[in-house]
Structure formats: structure tokens, C-alpha cells
Amino acid sequence: MTVRQAYPIGHVRTPYYIRGKSGVIERFCGTYANPEELAYARPGLPKQPLYRVRFRQADIWRDYRGQDGDTVDLEIYQHWLESA
Amino acid sequence: MSNYRGVHDIGGVPAGEVVPSEHDYALWEKRVDAMMVLLSKKGLMTVDELRRNIESLGADAYDEMSYYERWVYAIAQTLIQRGVISIDELGRRISAVQARSDDGT
Amino acid sequence: MTERHQHEQGVPHRHPLRPDQDDTLTYWRAMEIALRELLIEKRLTSADEVRREVEAMDNRSPVDGARVVARAWTDPQYQQLLLMDANAACEALGLERGLYKLIVVENTDQVHNVVVCTLCSCYPRFLLGLPPDWYKSRNYRSRMVNSPREVLREFGTVVPDDVVVRVHDSNADMRYLVLPRRPAGTDDWSEEQLAELVTRDAMIGVTFAAEP
Numbered sequence: 001m002t003v004r005q006a007y008p009i010g011h012v013r014t015p016y017y018i019r020g021k022s023g024v025i026e027r028f029c030g031t032y033a034n035p036e037e038l039a040y041a042r043p044g045l046p047k048q049p050l051y052r053v054r055f056r057q058a059d060i061w062r063d064y065r066g067q068d069g070d071t072v073d074l075e076i077y078q079h080w081l082e083s084a
Numbered sequence: 085m086s087n088y089r090g091v092h093d094i095g096g097v098p099a100g101e102v103v104p105s106e107h108d109y110a111l112w113e114k115r116v117d118a119m120m121v122l123l124s125k126k127g128l129m130t131v132d133e134l135r136r137n138i139e140s141l142g143a144d145a146y147d148e149m150s151y152y153e154r155w156v157y158a159i160a161q162t163l164i165q166r167g168v169i170s171i172d173e174l175g176r177r178i179s180a181v182q183a184r185s186d187d188g189t
Numbered sequence: 190m191t192e193r194h195q196h197e198q199g200v201p202h203r204h205p206l207r208p209d210q211d212d213t214l215t216y217w218r219a220m221e222i223a224l225r226e227l228l229i230e231k232r233l234t235s236a237d238e239v240r241r242e243v244e245a246m247d248n249r250s251p252v253d254g255a256r257v258v259a260r261a262w263t264d265p266q267y268q269q270l271l272l273m274d275a276n277a278a279c280e281a282l283g284l285e286r287g288l289y290k291l292i293v294v295e296n297t298d299q300v301h302n303v304v305v306c307t308l309c310s311c312y313p314r315f316l317l318g319l320p321p322d323w324y325k326s327r328n329y330r331s332r333m334v335n336s337p338r339e340v341l342r343e344f345g346t347v348v349p350d351d352v353v354v355r356v357h358d359s360n361a362d363m364r365y366l367v368l369p370r371r372p373a374g375t376d377d378w379s380e381e382q383l384a385e386l387v388t389r390d391a392m393i394g395v396t397f398a399a400e401p
Contacts, residue, residue, distance in 0.1 A: 015307050016089045038133070041133060041166060057337075060096075067354070070338075073355065073356070073358065076361075094330055096331065098331070102323055102340055104344070106322045107322060122234050123233075126233065128233060150217075160224055168228075169227050174220075
């Protein structure tokens with residue numbers, strides 16, 4: 001999966017550093033009210049599926065100095081994901 | 085023109101060595117935290133409203149204010165936005181609290 | 190005010206003095222008092238409710254997380270439950286279930302896990318209490334995600350090259366706890382003795398469990 005490369009203003013739980021990066025789904029976490037709506041006192045419905053996605057560090061940071069197998073896992077809402 | 089990036093969204097931004105700091109939380113800090121927990125339990129605000137208001141701070145304020153100063157600011161903002169309190173009553177009450185303290189009471 | 194000293198759970202020599210702002214009425218402290226008074230007057234909360242919430246906060250500490258870890262070290266079935274449904278595993282020990290879904294990540298001889306929240310300061314508070322300042326600091330939040338091995342070294346933790354470092358950015362609705370590796374030489378230790386080795390920092394993943 002790839003995280004959409006988008007840069008809206010407002011309250012977003014998809015960190016800047018992970019936008020546009022590709023990883024694999026580690027698990028499905030359930031569905032949650034959309035924080036981008038909750039932040040403005042709206043109900044955030046319908047709930048959004050939330051996934052944990054695992055990224056290779058070397059795919060995120062050009063000059064990553066750790067080991068090849070190192071990873072970072074993040075929770076990404078479905079509306080931020082697209083097929084890689 | 086670079087893309088918008090929130091002041092709080094700092095993963096991967098160059099920074100210094102981690103200073104292993106800690107302190108025992110002061111009572112007023114715990115009360116701010118307790119207020120947030122209670123307001124959230126009662127459906128009077130969400131943690132995302134808290135975060136949204138913290139994230140709206142300017143970069144200097146975000147860095148210079150302490151953690152619970154940012155929280156109390158954001159709780160007040162949210163309660164005003166939701167119409168739970170008015171700016172006028174908040175301003176008057178802060179002044180009253182400060183005046184009481186000046187009296188030494 | 191009673192404050193719990195957490196030297197035994199955290200790392201000693203890391204306790205810079207800060208002026209206790211309870212003695213100084215700063216602008217923001219005045220705002221806290223003003224807000225609390227207004228909410229009480231509007232009957233949206235009460236002084237008693239606030240006090241009880243603070244007490245509950247004071248009663249949560251890494252001791253709770255350490256109990257969970259020590260049980261997992263000694264009871265394979267419990268460990269399985271902890272890794273499958275951590276909230277239920279907490280409840281099974283009579284602890285709070287927690288408001289957020291908890292994911293426990295297991296350290297092995299091949300993987301070392303560490304937790305950070307780059308966007309704010311999400312933390313498994315119901316099991317560890319309030320987070321230490323460094324966890325909320327700019328330097329930790331910025332660098333743990335792209336220089337984890339360097340940051341771990343700053344905590345005195347050297348992860349061998351053949352062990353994968355897995356960073357967990359606690360960026361949304363989950364909370365994370367690291368299940369550290371059980372130290373060698375503790376085979377005949379009781380659960381209570383083992384719990385003493387489980388530090389807060391080991392459950393965040395910035396250190397290993399203490400050696401016996």
C-alpha cells in the first residue's frame with residue numbers, strides 16, 4: 001500500500017514523513033471515527049478502517065544509517081491509503 | 085512555496101541528542117490533565133480538538149510553552165469554540181484569580 | 190502534595206530540578222484555576238470529581254505494566270493472551286482495561302521494539318502512568334523515528350546489527366507496550382521478583398529489562 005501524498009491543512013494523523021511512502025499492512029485495527037472530523041467537533045462518521053502499515057526504514061529515509069531489516073510501523077486510516 | 089507541515093509534525097526533522105529529563109508532575113499539571121479526561125468522558129470535547137488547538141499554536145509558542153500550558157490553552161480554546169464558556173467570562177475569571185493572588189489570599 | 194518518586198522504575202541520575210510552579214501563579218496556572226471554577230459553577234464537573242481523577246492518575250505507575258510483563262514471562266498462556274488481546278490480559282490481572290486498544294510487541298533475539306509518538310505524546314498511561322518529559326521532547330519525537338539506533342545508544346542501549354529495530358509510531362488510536370526479553374539467569378525467580386526487573390524504560394523499549 002502507498003500513503004497518499006497530500007498536504008492539507010488541519011488536524012491530520014498521517015505524519016508528513018510517511019506521505020508518499022509504500023509499505024505492507026501488518027494488521028487491521030478496527031474502525032474508528034475520523035480524527036480529521038472529530039477535531040472540529042463533528043461526529044467523524046462513517047467510521048474509517050484503520051490499518052497498521054509496516055515500512056522499511058531504508059524506503060523512508062534516503063540516508064538511513066541502521067540495518068536493512070529495520071522498520072517503522074504506523075497506523076494509517078483507509079482514506080489515506082491507495083494500492084501501491 | 086513548500087507544502088504545509090504542522091508545527092507538531094516533527095518525525096525525522098533534524099534535532100539534538102535526547103536529554104533524559106523528567107520531573108514529578110505538579111498538582112496544577114495533573115489538574116489540567118484531569119480536566120481533559122473528565123471533559124472527554126462527558127463528551128464535552130475530544131482529544132482531537134485538544135490536539136487541533138495545540139497544533140494551531142505558532143511555532144515559537146509551541147516550543148516555548150510547557151506541555152500542560154499547551155493543554156490548558158487548548159482546553160480553553162475548545163470550550164470557547166463549543167460555546168461552553170465565553171471569552172468574556174474566562175477573561176474576567178482569570179483577572180479575579182490573579183487579583184485574589186495579589187491580595188495574598 | 191504527595192508525589193511518587195519513580196527512580197526505581199526509571200533511570201537514576203536523571204532528575205533535573207525544576208521550580209515547582211505550584212508556588213507561582215503564572216498566567217497559565219491562573220487559567221487552569223479559572224477554567225476549573227467555571228466548569229464547577231456550571232455543574233459540568235465538581236471539585237470531588239477532579240480530585241478523584243488526580244488520585245487515579247497518582248495510582249497508575251509502571252508497577253502495573255511490570256506485573257503484566259512478569260506474568261507473561263512466567264505463564265505462556267498468559268503471554269499468548271497478552272499478544273492477542275492486551276486489554277483483556279490487563280483486565281485478567283485486575284488492572285484497568287484502558288480506553289484505547291493496547292498492542293503489546295514482543296522483543297526476541299531477532300527483533301527489538303521501541304515506541305514513540307511523533308505527533309504528540311500518546312502513551313499507555315493506564316499501564317505506565319504519565320510519560321516522562323523526554324518522551325514528549327522534540328529530540329526524542331524527531332529522531333527516534335529515523336535514527337533509532339543512535340537514540341537507543343544515547344540511552345545506553347546497543348542493539349546488535351543482526352537484530353532488527355522495529356519502531357512503532359503511536360500516531361493514531363492504538364497504544365503500545367514493549368514486552369522485553371526475560372533476562373538470563375532468572376529461571377528460578379518468582380513473578381514478584383521478576384517484576385522488579387521490568388523498568389518503565391524497558392516497556393517503552395529504550396532499554397532492556399534490568400539484569401539480575
